[in-house]
Amino acid sequence: MNELEILAQQLGAVLFARGEWLTAAESCTGGWVSQSVTAIAGSSGWFERGFVTYSNTAKVEMLGVPETTLERHGAVSEQTARAMAQGALAHSRADWSVAITGIAGPGGGSAEKPVGTVCFGWASKEGACEAQTCRFSGDRAGVREQSVRHALTGLLQRIEASSITA
Numbered sequence: 498m499n500e501l502e503i504l505a506q507q508l509g510a511v512l513f514a515r516g517e518w519l520t521a522a523e524s525c526t527g528g529w530v531s532q533s534v535t536a537i538a539g540s541s542g543w544f545e546r547g548f549v550t551y552s553n554t555a556k557v558e559m560l561g562v563p564e565t566t567l568e569r570h571g572a573v574s575e576q577t578a579r580a581m582a583q584g585a586l587a588h589s590r591a592d593w594s595v596a597i598t599g600i601a602g603p604g605g606g607s608a609e610k611p612v613g614t615v616c617f618g619w620a621s622k623e624g625a626c627e628a629q630t631c632r633f634s635g636d637r638a639g640v641r642e643q644s645v646r647h648a649l650t651g652l653l654q655r656i657e658a659s660s661i662t663a
Contacts, residue, residue: 501642507653508649519545519595531549533645575616597617600613611632
């Protein structure tokens with residue numbers, strides 16, 4: 498079992514124990530989070546669905562990301578990541594969502610948002626919603642893998658923290 502599957506297994510155990518469900522909204526990772534969690538036997542008991550919203554049109558149509566958010570901040574922004582995470586919850590029956598949007602490369606970067614810039618959103622149906630931007634190094638595959646790891650780790654931390662404060 499690889500590191501991502503171990504993380505997914507840990508996440509699944511926590512979600513299953515709580516009777517809660519996960520949904521994922523992915524852009525630059527193209528479904529890698531969903532693949533990682535569904536590699537775990539029994540994930541049908543805690544993974545509700547995944548959205549691969551690579552284009553801006555898909556983000557708008559499938560997740561309800563406001564076009565104004567995309568126009569003002571771009572697809573790779575914390576605002577869009579938050580909207581993706583909230584939209585995934587609104588369009589599913591899940592309790593938790595994770596969203597990823599970024600520039601995996603090798604092209605597509607700019608001075609403001611270089612290759613390796615990835616924005617994450619984590620949301621719960623209780624209303625919490627956080628976003629974070631990271632800059633990863635490496636080639637396309639490396640940026641994508643680091644993104645999946647960060648998304649799963651961040652989600653696990655937030656779910657466990659909600660247990661402490663609940």
